[in-house]
Amino acid sequence: MSPRRIDPKLATALLEAAASLLAEEGAAGLTTRRLAAAVGTSTTAVYTHFGGMDNLVRAMVHEGFARLHRRMSTVRATADAVADVMALGYAYRANALDHPQLYQVMFGSAALGGFALADGDRQHGRYTLQPLVDAVARATEQGRFRAGDPLLVAQNMWIALHGLVSLELGGYLIDPYDADVCFEAQLRSLVTGAGDDHEAAAASFTRARRRRSPRA
Amino acid sequence: MSPRRIDPKLATALLEAAASLLAEEGAAGLTTRRLAAAVGTSTTAVYTHFGGMDNLVRAMVHEGFARLHRRMSTVRATADAVADVMALGYAYRANALDHPQLYQVMFGSAALGGFALADGDRQHGRYTLQPLVDAVARATEQGRFRAGDPLLVAQNMWIALHGLVSLELGGYLIDPYDADVCFEAQLRSLVTGAGDDHEAAAASFTRARRRRSPRA
C-alpha cells in the first residue's frame, strides 16, 4: 500500500515565495492566502508541509540565521584581530540591510499574526556569534583587548550591533547623526571599551573599512 | 444648536484599558472588541475618540515616552558625571522592564495589526535623551570622556542600551551570560569606550549601582 508521495519542491517553493513576499511587502503582506496564490496552490498546502504559518516562519528564520552565519564566515582572519572584529560588524550590518524584513522577524521586531519564536529558536541563532567570539579571543591574545571572557565581550558587541541595526531599520536614526555615522562611531567605541588603545583602534578601523563588502 | 457633547472620560478610560490590556495580554490581546468590552462600550467609541486603533496606539506610545522621560529626569546630577550616565542607564532599563509590552510597541518590536509609527512619532521620543546628553556633556567637561559631541556619544549609548533591552525582552539573553550580567558589563564598557579610565569607571559603577531604584 503506497500512498501519494509528498512533493518536496512545493515546500521549498512555499519558502521562497514567503521570503520574497516578506521582502517585498513586509510582514503584513505575508498571509496564507496570498502565499498560496503566489505558489499557485491552496492554503492547505501550508499545513501539510509546515503544520501552520508559525512553522513556516520558523523555517524562514532558521534559513535567515544560516545566511547570517555564512556571511559572517566570509570574513577572513588577518593579523589585525581588532580589524577582524570590525569587519564582522560590517558583515553583520550588511546582512541585516540586505534582508531587513527577515532581520526584523528573526529578532522579534515584526510580529506575524500571533507568531512568536520558541526558546529553541532563540538559541538556534547562537552559533552565529562564533566567528565574532573567535576574533575577540585573538584580539585578547594579541593584547589588544583586556583579559576577559571572549564570549561575554562578543555578546556585548552583538547586543550593541543589534541595537544599531534595530533602530536603523525602525527609522529612528536620522540627522544629525544617521545610521552610518553612529555605526562607525560605535565600532571604534566598542573596541576601545574592550580595552584597545584609541589610536590603534583608529588604525584598525581604516583597515576594516577598506575590507567591507559592497552592498548586494 | 448644541450637539451631544463628547465624554472626555471615555477617551482616558479607553487609554487606560488599552494600556492594561497590552500589559497583561500582550500586543495580540489588544483588539478593538476586547477593548470596547473592557470599557463597557462599543467599538465605535474608538473611532469617535481616536479615529482608529492606530491613533489610540500612537497616544499610548506618546504616553510611554513621557513616562520614560519622567523616569530619566528623576536621576539627579552628582559630582560624578560618569556615575550619572550609568544611573541613567539603570533608569532606562528599569522603565523598560516595568512596561515591557509598551516598550516593544514604542520601538517597533511588536506590531499591532498593520500599525506603524509615523516619522513624527519617532522623533517625538528624541527629547527623552536630553538628560543623558547633559550627563555626557558634564563627563566630558570633567575630563572623564574624550572630547567629542555629547549628542553622538549619548545616542550611541542609547543604541547599545536599546539593543540590550530589546534582546532581553525578546528572551535572547540567557545563561551563561544573562541580561543582568551583560547589562552591567555593558555599562562599564560604554563609558570606557567613551574615554573613561578603566579603574575610574569601576569606581563610578559601584557608585551608580548603589543609586539604582528598586523595581516597581
Add this chain to the structure above:
DNA sequence: TTCGTTACGTAACAGTGTTACTGAATCGAA
C-alpha cells in the same frame, strides 16, 4: 418643548489563520 446635532450601538464587509470534509492523484501489490 422642540429640534438640530452628534455620540454610540448594531450589524455588516473584507480580510486573517485554521480546519472538516471531500475528491483526486499516486504508487505498490496482486
Add this chain to the structure above:
DNA sequence: TTCGATTCAGTAACACTGTTACGTAACGAA
C-alpha cells in the same frame, strides 16, 4: 494491467480581526 489503500490538496466554513454605513438615542440651545 488492474485495483485499492493512502495521503495531498481544494472547497467551504468557523471564529476572529479592523473598519464602517446606518439608525437611534441623548443632549443642549432656542
